[in-house]
Amino acid sequence: MNGAELVLRRAVDSDAADIADVWLRSFAAALPTVRRAHGDDEVRGWISTVVVPQYETWVAVAEGAVIGLLVLDGGELEQLYLDPSWRGRGVGDRFMELAKRQRPHGLGLWTFHVNGPARRFYERHGFTAVEQTDGQRNEEGEPDVRYTWQPQG
Template identity: 35%
Template structure:
């Protein structure tokens, strides 16, 4: 799907992180049972997102013509920490555009973790060339919910 004209993907600034927190919360709430219950309050999530270190990590924001944040991808080294899209624009190509940008900024590849129950995200990532490389019972995450690691590696021509 096409994002249309006037949509911009760029590195977010510190002052824009509160908008990222709202997209994160809205997307998680709208996903319902795809996510296990959060172990943090919305207030704690907002404080956590505002604390992200933009000198170490890259947060790519997708902004509409109106300047409103439609989604974001948070990248730390070669790990996609999260990709969240405002539920009002899901299915419009925002997630695909953000993931394509992540592939550009991580040309050697990257990985991510997703909950097993988040089947829509798993299908989305698989459709964009990521493959499952590890599955756990969730003992290593805060929610204690089964998850899996997916990875994308740029395929290089042989020879």
């Protein structure tokens, strides 16, 4: 973190544009071979009208800027994206601790098969792959993997 203070907090409506910017940069950097099903404006609209107002959306803020997002919906970890310049600096670990505190009875998520770094991250945090698909059920048409986490004991 290089001494920068990191704050995790619930997102508010005014965060939507910054959240969308992080989502778009992160998707482009982490998944360059995956066809995005929606354009930038559609993503921005979805985040401002659906994600922030309807889901449990958290942001990581450092140096006065939104640098990551975590979205929970019931027992699902729907979104976890970090600004590319903040990857590998412990922010994802902090988000994962938060998600597990918020959902102590377990979590599930989907990630693209091609996203090896995300798969290793989730496995390192105790998630287990329980299903793989050929991508026919997601908008991107990209093979994906279902992970679940259950607390021990």
